[in-house]
Amino acid sequence: MTGRVVKQERAARTRAALIRAAAETFAEYGFAGTTVSRIAERAGLTLGAMYFHFKSKEELARLIVTSQPELVVPPLDSQGLQHAVDLTLIWARELLDNPVLQAGARLVMDQRLFIEPHVNSYRQWTAILLDDFEQARRRRELRADVDTEAYARLIVSTCTGAQIHTQLETSHRDLPGRVEEMWRCLLPALAVPSVAKKLVFGVERVRVASS
Structure with missing residues (x-):
């Protein structure tokens, strides 16, 4: 293994440690x-290492929020409505233990402070569900009068409200x-x-996702 590869792997580990530490800190505070x-201390790294990889806590928060969909992958192959169901169920299950998803849930109300309106998480999840619903329409799974955009927005809003209430309760x-x-x-x-x-x-x- 060359010195360059070793440095790249070390940098990747440092970056991953900072992302996880930031997620845990955002979720807590x-x-x-x-x-x-606080992020650097939790990661066991210096401020210099922190600033080498990320310019600010805003940059880390933006990364954590926008990467949420990448972390929610249904374990079974599905399409249309079943995929939409699977996606939301796996999100709900993984949120219990995944610090990055927990941070995203905590940060959802603060997005205006660090993220551009046109790329916020509401829009991301709505677009994903809209794709599922449009596929479901092509598969003739939906009632004829269904407004797919309205339902996509409704489900994102409902899931967001549910995660806020269940966190408190x-x-x-x-x-x-x-x-x-x-x-x-x-x-x-x-x-x-x-x-x-x-x-x-x-x-x-859920059992498939956890096995």
């Missing part, structure tokens, strides 16, 4: 309560159940009945 010193422990409850309330107005009956929820999807 919020955006306002987090300082670059149960430290997110009942978030997967709240997400499933949301879908069961919405499906009669959203999906063709024969499709709704075939959708899989609950522990079946």
